[in-house]
Amino acid sequence: MWIERPGPPAGQKDKKTDYEGNPADEADCFLLGRVNHGDGERGETSEPEDVREEPEICRRGEEVGRRGIWFPSMALLDRILFMTKDTFDETFPRIRRLLLSKDRAVIPILAGPTAVGKSSMAVELVRASRPVPVEILSADAFQVYRGMDIGTAKPSRRIREIVPHHLIDVKDPAEGFSAGEFQRMAWRVLEEARERGVAILVVGGSGLYLEALTKGFHTKTGPDEALRAERLSREMLLERLSDLDPEAAARMKDAPRRRIQRALEIVRKEGRPLSEIQSGARVRPPFSFELFLLDLPRPLLYERIDARVDEMFKQGFVEEVRCLREKGVTEEMPSQKAIGYREVHSFLEGRITEEEMLRLVKRNTRRYAKRQLTWFRNRFQ
Structure with missing residues (x-):
């Protein structure tokens, strides 16, 4: 069954909008499989529901014999998310139950490769968990940087006004940022959320950062x-x-x-060899986590990546990098190691053509997604 948001009052034109307040046509949709929150009934929503036939553009699910639920798009650049019914029926309600748990003993992590649809699913989870307050902790190595919005597919300001996000826009692009620094900041966010009685959903695809968050390090030594x-x-x-x-x-x-x-x-600070430090016990986090890995059939994931990259450049990605360069940001800085930024720097310096830039960003993003999946499967059994 396909479920649509409530329509406008009688006599007014039916005009769908997304979370940005922008018109959302049939293409602004994503497939989430059939909602089942574990109670054997039709999926719960926080608003009245009208039933309709699926829009033509959304029939991708039928190609693999599935049906889905249609919503207006939740986040910039996250247009279509398809998960098999079995995957969705298990993942969505399990995460939701953790968010609704009174003791919040286990913190859910929504992970996966770039462009798989983590942001869209995260916002929908927050909506489905109302009235329980849920905030999102970003585990992305490059969304921490201010002014790097388009190239990192950062949730828009409008979405962040609706759903509080942590560890986004906390660093200038000229600054460095490490997994250890992320861990210390993230643990502090989780501690404060616990004190405020707020549920946290961790969302991201930076494997090293998630490993630091969930497994800890061998030392608490801060920067020198x-x-x-x-x-x-x-x-x-x-x-x-x-x-x-x-x-x-x-x-x-x-x-x-x-x-x-x-x-x-x-x-220098520990006063002993690194090998000795690393052979000792890790400093474990004072939290428990459960990681949920989103994945898609490879051809569909690559199709989503190509579409996202095209949309990034339409949104003004080249101008974003040009603005960073005018502020003194160079491609040698750690922040510019994010895929896409290096290629745009090369284009702006005349080393590659616009066509080659677009091709390289798509190719390198696909390769990165493959490496992400390999990392998650090897490190998070």
């Missing part, structure tokens, strides 16, 4: 601000690390600068 203020080159950092921990320096001879710097910070 004095060392960072020196702005040493990669070679100088490696030389200092070699003086204190030759074994670690040998292992990290090909590592990026920020990893060498972090290793040096830990060894």
